[in-house]
Amino acid sequence: MWLPKKVSQSRLKAAENARRNRHEILKAWSQGQISRRDLLKWGIFSAGGVLVAKSGLSPFVGAAFADSIPTGLPSSPLFGVQDFSTPMPRFDVLARNPNPNTFLVPAPTAQANLTQQKLNPALEGVVAGDTGPIEGRPGGPIWAHQGFADFPPRVAVTATQEGAKTNTVYNPQVAPQFNSGINPAAPIPLKFHPGLPTQNLNSVWTFNGTIPPKLVIGRYGEPILFRHANKLPLDVRQNNGFGRHTISTHEHNGHHGAENDGFTGAFFFPGQFYDYHWPIVLAGFRSINTAATDPKAATPDDSGGKINIPGDWHETMSTHWFHDHMFSFTSQNVYKGNAAMFNIYSALDRGNEGINDGVNLRLPSGTAKSFSNLEYDVNLMLADKAWDAQGQLAMDIFDFDGFLGDRMTVNLTYKPFFQVERRKYRFRILNASVSRFFKLALSDGSQMIQIANDGNLLPSPVTLTQLDEQGIAERYDIVIDFSRYSLNSKVWLTNLAEHQDGKRVAKDLTLAEALSGNSADPCVGRFLEFRIVRNPATPDVSQVPAVMIPNPDLSRVPVARQRTFEFGRGAKQNTFDPVSSFFGPWGVKTDGGDMLAADFGRISAAPRFGTREIWTLRNGGGGWDHPIHIHFEEGQILARDGSLANVPAAERGRKDVYRLRPGGSVTITMQFRDWGGMFMEHCHNTVHEDNAMLLRWEIDDNGAPFLRPLPTPIPTPQGVTFRAPTQILPTAF
Amino acid sequence: MMRRLPLSSVPLSVALAVSAAFWWTAPAGAQTPTVSTSTSLSTTSLSASSTVSTSTSSATTATSTAALVPMRGVVTGGPESVVFTGLAKLSAKVVTDPDFGGTPTVVLSFDLSGLSGVGASTGAKYVTSDGEIVQRSLTAVDTVQYTFPFYRSGTSPMEPSLGLASFNVVFNVNTLSLTAAAGSIGSSP
Numbered sequence: 072m073w074l075p076k077k078v079s080q081s082r083l084k085a086a087e088n089a090r091r092n093r094h095e096i097l098k099a100w101s102q103g104q105i106s107r108r109d110l111l112k113w114g115i116f117s118a119g120g121v122l123v124a125k126s127g128l129s130p131f132v133g134a135a136f137a138d139s140i141p142t143g144l145p146s147s148p149l150f151g152v153q154d155f156s157t158p159m160p161r162f163d164v165l166a167r168n169p170n171p172n173t174f175l176v177p178a179p180t181a182q183a184n185l186t187q188q189k190l191n192p193a194l195e196g197v198v199a200g201d202t203g204p205i206e207g208r209p210g211g212p213i214w215a216h217q218g219f220a221d222f223p224p225r226v227a228v229t230a231t232q233e234g235a236k237t238n239t240v241y242n243p244q245v246a247p248q249f250n251s252g253i254n255p256a257a258p259i260p261l262k263f264h265p266g267l268p269t270q271n272l273n274s275v276w277t278f279n280g281t282i283p284p285k286l287v288i289g290r291y292g293e294p295i296l297f298r299h300a301n302k303l304p305l306d307v308r309q310n311n312g313f314g315r316h317t318i319s320t321h322e323h324n325g326h327h328g329a330e331n332d333g334f335t336g337a338f339f340f341p342g343q344f345y346d347y348h349w350p351i352v353l354a355g356f357r358s359i360n361t362a363a364t365d366p367k368a369a370t371p372d373d374s375g376g377k378i379n380i381p382g383d384w385h386e387t388m389s390t391h392w393f394h395d396h397m398f399s400f401t402s403q404n405v406y407k408g409n410a411a412m413f414n415i416y417s418a419l420d421r422g423n424e425g426i427n428d429g430v431n432l433r434l435p436s437g438t439a440k441s442f443s444n445l446e447y448d449v450n451l452m453l454a455d456k457a458w459d460a461q462g463q464l465a466m467d468i469f470d471f472d473g474f475l476g477d478r479m480t481v482n483l484t485y486k487p488f489f490q491v492e493r494r495k496y497r498f499r500i501l502n503a504s505v506s507r508f509f510k511l512a513l514s515d516g517s518q519m520i521q522i523a524n525d526g527n528l529l530p531s532p533v534t535l536t537q538l539d540e541q542g543i544a545e546r547y548d549i550v551i552d553f554s555r556y557s558l559n560s561k562v563w564l565t566n567l568a569e570h571q572d573g574k575r576v577a578k579d580l581t582l583a584e585a586l587s588g589n590s591a592d593p594c595v596g597r598f599l600e601f602r603i604v605r606n607p608a609t610p611d612v613s614q615v616p617a618v619m620i621p622n623p624d625l626s627r628v629p630v631a632r633q634r635t636f637e638f639g640r641g642a643k644q645n646t647f648d649p650v651s652s653f654f655g656p657w658g659v660k661t662d663g664g665d666m667l668a669a670d671f672g673r674i675s676a677a678p679r680f681g682t683r684e685i686w687t688l689r690n691g692g693g694g695w696d697h698p699i700h701i702h703f704e705e706g707q708i709l710a711r712d713g714s715l716a717n718v719p720a721a722e723r724g725r726k727d728v729y730r731l732r733p734g735g736s737v738t739i740t741m742q743f744r745d746w747g748g749m750f751m752e753h754c755h756n757t758v759h760e761d762n763a764m765l766l767r768w769e770i771d772d773n774g775a776p777f778l779r780p781l782p783t784p785i786p787t788p789q790g791v792t793f794r795a796p797t798q799i800l801p802t803a804f
Numbered sequence: 805m806m807r808r809l810p811l812s813s814v815p816l817s818v819a820l821a822v823s824a825a826f827w828w829t830a831p832a833g834a835q836t837p838t839v840s841t842s843t844s845l846s847t848t849s850l851s852a853s854s855t856v857s858t859s860t861s862s863a864t865t866a867t868s869t870a871a872l873v874p875m876r877g878v879v880t881g882g883p884e885s886v887v888f889t890g891l892a893k894l895s896a897k898v899v900t901d902p903d904f905g906g907t908p909t910v911v912l913s914f915d916l917s918g919l920s921g922v923g924a925s926t927g928a929k930y931v932t933s934d935g936e937i938v939q940r941s942l943t944a945v946d947t948v949q950y951t952f953p954f955y956r957s958g959t960s961p962m963e964p965s966l967g968l969a970s971f972n973v974v975f976n977v978n979t980l981s982l983t984a985a986a987g988s989i990g991s992s993p
Contacts, residue, residue, distance in 0.1 A: 516951035516992055520962050534961050536951040539937060575909070579938040581949050615962055640903055693864040693909055694901030712868070712897070717913070719935055732939070733909040734866040734899030 146593065147458045147465075147478050152266040152485065155600040158251030159487035160259070161243040162286035162412060162450045165278075171227035171296040179227075179296050179346045181219040183208035185790070193305035194340060194788050201789055206346060207301070207339020208330065209784040209791040214337070217328035217746050222350035224296035228287055231279055232318055232409060233302035234272035235261040238281035244288075249446045251490040251602075259283070263478070264485040268462030273311040275464055276303055277408035282483045284452050285411040288443045291351050291370035291387070291418075292380040297322075300344040313466045314407040315400035316341050317786070322393045322413065323544060324526055324702060324727035326354050326386075329748020332702055335398040335765065336651055336671040340788045351415060353382020354705070355623075357745055358681075360384075367430050369418035371442035375426055377418040385623040386705065386725070387417045388526035390499045390546045392452075398671055399653045402474065402505045402757035406466055408483075410503045412450045416442045419620060420528060424613035434522065435497040435550060435613040447496050447613065449489075454480050454503040455594050466505075471656050472695070473506025473573015473758045479566070479598040488600040494611035495552045497522070502541045506573035506756045507594065508696065508730075511547075512537040514563040514597055516582055517555070520615055523548030527705060527725040528619040539721055540568060540576060542698025542730040544755040547721075550615050556603045563597035570594070573758060575696035575733055622707055622725060625740060631682035634802070635662055638699060638731065638754060638764055639691025642668040646797040650785050655762025657754065660691070662802040669763035671751075672783040672797035676768035677804045678743040685709065687738045690731035697759060699737075700728045702750040706739035713738070728755055743770050749781050771804055779804070863902050869982035870895045875919055877989025879954075879967040886930050886954070888967065888989040890919035896973065898942055898980040908942040908980060916952055916969060919989070929957040932967075942980070946973050951992045966992035 168174040177184060187202040197203075208214055238259040243250050261270045261282055278285040280302075289295050303316035310316065317340055321333030330337070331347045339345045353360075353368055360368050361381050368384040369377040395401055395409035416422045421431040424447070425438035437444025455476030459465040466474060481487055502509055513519060513536075521533045525546050532550075541547055556562060567585045569592045571577040577592075585596050642658020643665060651672035658666040661675045678684050686706075688699050705725035711717035712735055729737045753765035771779050782793035873892040878885055893915035900908045914936045921930030932954035940946055948971045953964030967989055974984040 516968075517966060518953045518962075518964055532962060534953045534964055536934075536953060536966065537936060540939065574904075576939050578940050581947075582951070583949075617960075691864070692901065692903050693866070693899035694904040694906045712866075717895075719937060720933070732911055733901075734864055734897070735911070 145460070147456070147476075148460060148462065150267055150462060152264050154486040154597070155488045156266070157264050157484060157487050158253055159481050159484055159489040159599065160253055160283040161245060161250045161445070162482065163238065163281070163283045164242045164244040164286045164288060165228050165230060166242070167288060168227040168229070169225070171224040174227045175229070175296065175298055177205075179224060179298070179348070182212065182215040183210045184346075185210050188342070190788050191305050191342065194342070195307050197788050203340075203343070203787075203789045205343060207343035207786060207791070208345050209337055209786070209793070213781060214330045214784070216330060216348040217748075218350055219348060222294045222352065224294045224348060226289070226293055226295045227298065228295055229298045229300070230285060231300045231302045232276055233280035234304070235270040235275040235277070236272070236280040237261065238279075238283075241283070243283075243445075245445050251488065263456065263458070263480055263483060267458075267485065271311060271463055273304060273309050273314075275408045276314055276404070278411050284483055286450055287393075287411065287413045288416070289349065289351055289413060290416040290442060291353060292378060293370065294348065294350045297347040297349060298344050299347065301339055301341045303341045305341050311463065313403045313468055315397050315404060317397055318404060318409065319396045320345065320347060320393055321396040321702070322347065322349060323391055323700070324705065325349055325391065326352065326388070326703065326745065328746040329703070329750055329769070332748070332750055333393070333396045334671070334749055334784070335396045335401070335751060336786070337784050338397050338786050340786070352745070353380060353384060354386035354742070354745060356380075356382035367419060369430065371416055371418060371421050371423070373441050375423075375441045377428070377430065383623055384419065385620060387419050387528070387620055388415055388705070389417075389420045389523055389528055390548055391415060391526050392501050392503070392544075392546070394503075396751075398651075399761045399763070402761050403466060403468060405503070405757060406456075406474070406505050407464065410452065410454075412452065412499070412501060414443065414450070414499070422448060432528070432616050432619055433612070433614040435495040438612075447494065449496060449498050450482075451498050451500045451599070452482050452503045453500065453509060454483070455507045456480050470573060471758060471762045473756050475507055475570055475573050475594075476504070477593045479594045481599050486598050488602050490602045490604045491553050492605050492607045493554045493556065493558065493603055494607045495550055495554070495613050495615070498549050498551065500541070500547045500549065502543050502545050504543050506543065506758050507570060508543070508568050508576045509541045509566050510537060510539070510568040510576070510579050511541065512565050512567055512582055512585075513551070514565045514582070514586060520550040521547055521721045522550055522615060522619065524721055524724050525726045525728055529721065529724040530621045531618060532615050533720045535721065537567065537582075539719055540579065540730060542696070542728055542755065543757065544698060544700055545728045545730070553601065553603050554611070558603060558605065560603050562601050562603075564599040564601070565597050566595055568595070573756065574694055620724070622723075625683060625707070625742065628683040628742065630685050630740070631679060632684045633687070634676055634684060635687045635689060636660070636752065636766075637666070637689040637691045638697045639666055642666045642763060644668045646670045646673060648672050648794070648797050651783055651797060653763045655764075657759045657762055657764035659752075659764055659766050661766065661800055664800060664802070666691075669765040670797055671765070671767050672794065673767060674769060674780050674796050674799045674803045675766040676800075676802075677771040677780070678768070680747060680770050680772040681744050683740060683742045685738060685740045687736055688729055688731055689736040690734055693734040696730060696733055697754040697756060697764070698728050698730045699752065700755045701741070701752045703746070704741040704743060706741040708737055708739050710738040712736055746770070747772060864900055865980070866897055866899045867980040868895060868897045871982060871985050872918075873971065873985050873987040875916075875969075875987045875989055878991070879921070879965065879989065880991045882965040884926060885924040886921040886965070886967075887924060888919050888921040888930075892916050892969070892971075892987055893918060894971065894973070894982075894985055896975070896982040898975065900980070910940045910942050910946070910975070911937065912940065912948060912973065913937045914948070914969065914971065921954060923956075930954050931957050933961065942975060942977060944975055944977050946975075947971070948973070968992045
């Protein structure tokens with residue numbers, strides 16, 4: 072969000088005053104001191120949920136210059152920093168610790184560990200003498216790890232969530248020459264650029280409290296126990312104006328039991344941990360290739376070979392990420408730093424380009440290790456940010472259309488450069504923004520090869536000069552062959568998607584327009600500089616095969632149900648649980664019913680275990696776009712606007728985020744199998760999600776008492792209680 | 805990186821006026837009219853597929869129009885010059901925004917798979933499967949240009965040459981439908 076380049080000092084002053092006033096209100100709101108209903112009652116919010124135009128609160132009013140300004144924040148100062156003046160750090164790889172049962176103290180347990188600890192009264196709702204469980208996972212058998220005995224964790228990964236601090240243990244897992252010369256032993260203060268101010272303790276909350284962003288390395292058949300400890304401030308007011316200290320960590324888009332999905336209502340408090348069990352199995356393992364005889368359904372071993380595993384290899388996934396999913400506060404928490412990536416390796420996608428065994432696709436990566444080589448396999452986290460006059464991360468949570476930053480970051484670094492060799496590289500590109508869409512091209516208009524969409528390698532690679540728009544949370548894996556460039560040349564990754572607000576892309580610019588510097592959107596244009604610095608020391612043996620992972624053939628699986636979901640405005644609130652319901656301007660209409668605001672106690676859909684369904688996701692308006700995310704199951708797009716012909720080649724694999732486009736619809740098919748529990752479907756413009764475009768669905772097991780319907784968890788510091796669902800929509804079951 | 809297209813050297817109003825003489829009469833696949841020596845300016849043969857649908861919650865309307873756009877042009881600069889001819893598929897979906905009263909959005913989809921190229925020196929066949937989707941705000945006249953990959957038939961599509969596709973599109977802003985389109989092929993900058 073920004074003001075135009077040519078703006079008067081009085082306008083800037085008014086905008087800054089408005090920002091401060093809004094800041095006070097949003098701080099009170101984010102800290103739970105006032106509710107949205109209070110704001111409605113006071114006339115600060117409209118019934119539609121938007122900030123009422125009041126002088127002193129909104130820069131739109133009280134000044135003659137208000138007409139053309141999309142938002143009111145002054146632009147983020149650069150403190151003299153130049154574009155492309157600092158290297159882009161590679162991700163910080165979290166340690167993989169063997170023997171979780173001995174490494175982790177206390178040892179992980181199938182059901183939540185409800186050992187009591189004394190609570191600090193600084194935590195809201197706590198009085199002296201209170202105790203609560205050390206683990207925030209809901210207790211009892213329903214939220215026990217499914218398959219914990221069958222898939223015992225073999226690797227432990229730990230992380231904290233905490234305020235900003237200096238990183239002294241950076242592990243990029245590559246030598247400095249593959250990391251633009253960055254010395255990993257040098258302390259890394261939490262700055263978006265060495266020339267920008269250090270972030271204060273509560274301005275940024277990241278994994279382990281540090282940058283670069285974190286990366287987890289996993290492989291099929293090797294279950295991970297991810298222990299996430301909440302070390303955020305006990306006092307909910309200590310958030311520097313935005314961000315909530317309760318969190319729930321979604322593995323996007325893991326095929327795991329719901330207790331490990333990061334359900335929005337299964338959040339945990341400071342002082343607690345949550346054990347997420349990621350079994351990392353091929354979907355369909357209970358019914359397909361159960362004897363593990365298919366050579367393509369396999370995982371890398373530690374000596375260059377592979378081990379067969381059960382399941383359908385057509386469901387093999389690669390590029391995931393994980394992030395906060397706190398009910399109504401996801402946008403703030405993710406923006407504040409709760410976002411990381413997760414590379415999953417398989418016999419097909421080995422992370423070793425040198426092994427030629429007829430299964431390994433040999434995608435660009437490296438050769439030194441049996442799997443997960445990162446030298447030529449690079450994670451990129453794109454996110455637009457904004458900061459205040461002091462350089463501290465800033466967010467305006469009053470604009471329910473969506474939040475836009477005015478500074479482009481890659482791996483949380485402002486407009487960096489990255490040194491490459493003259494050979495092929497794989498880039499795993501994540502859109503980790505709150506509301507911004509991207510459309511990427513190389514500055515010379517030359518080709519990129521898209522190999523994956525979201526977590527899935529495509530059936531075939533697609534050669535493109537401009538990628539499709541990339542919505543929030545979508546992952547595009549691409550290959551760029553830098554051998555076509557001369558030594559010491561440069562080329563830039565460029566954003567063509569111009570925003571005027573957080574509702575949708577205003578215009579996909581031509582490359583010439585984007586490079587011209589004339590756009591009013593500061594995040595348009597070049598944002599990552601590739602410097603071609605040397606020839607590879609050894610020949611590039613990587614490949615991009617013409618056939619990668621064909622879609623599973625579902626034609627023989629009967630369609631059990633069809634459902635429709637319309638995403639739009641004007642939601643009504645028909646449930647009023649103070650914890651599980653939330654009112655906002657956005658909502659979801661299920662199967663032609665009412666447009667409803669979010670309530671994680673409401674069951675909107677309940678597919679039967681083991682069935683296949685067809686869902687149509689419809690955008691109810693033309694003034695906005697919604698990237699809709701469905702948890703847990705990968706879908707195949709059958710049609711856009713009713714026709715398969717409208718589905719571009721790069722969307723013909725499996726996906727978990729579906730951009731609807733203005734006035735558009737997407738029809739998908741999914742199977743529901745292997746694991747059960749409650750999951751979500753929501754807009755991944757996380758401002759829309761938080762206000763309140765989210766619904767709960769759960770996998771019904773055809774009436775068994777364990778799963779129909781599931782009670783709703785209600786977390787408190789003293790423990791999680793359960794309530795009956797607030798509502799079950801008539802078409803849910 | 806962009807250099808001016810040959811097409812852009814023709815004032816749009818002139819180009820469209822020239823085009824207007826053809827677009828209701830030129831059938832799909834007809835000989836393309838040319839207006840300049842350096843490039844071709846072709847006009848649409850709009851298919852009769854205009855549809856209107858209304859969504860439920862907000863009286864949003866979506867108007868879709870499809871067209872086949874005759875294309876012709878030469879890509880120079882590679883191992884050999886390549887002359888492209890054929891029909892580009894263009895679909896335009898205009899969506900209104902009654903909720904916010906905003907300018908309608910246009911989603912333009914281009915499909916160049918109906919084009920083929922012939923190498924000027926070897927006579928070899930060149931093909932492309934490129935598709936491009938862009939989102940714009942509705943204006944009466946708009947120009948879209950982008951590079952596209954093409955390759956010699958039978959060779960890897962992952963090591964392409966590049967051309968430049970350019971389209972001028974004309975909308976009736978009252979009926980929200982595409983009324984004309986012109987396209988050309990040129991060399992990548």
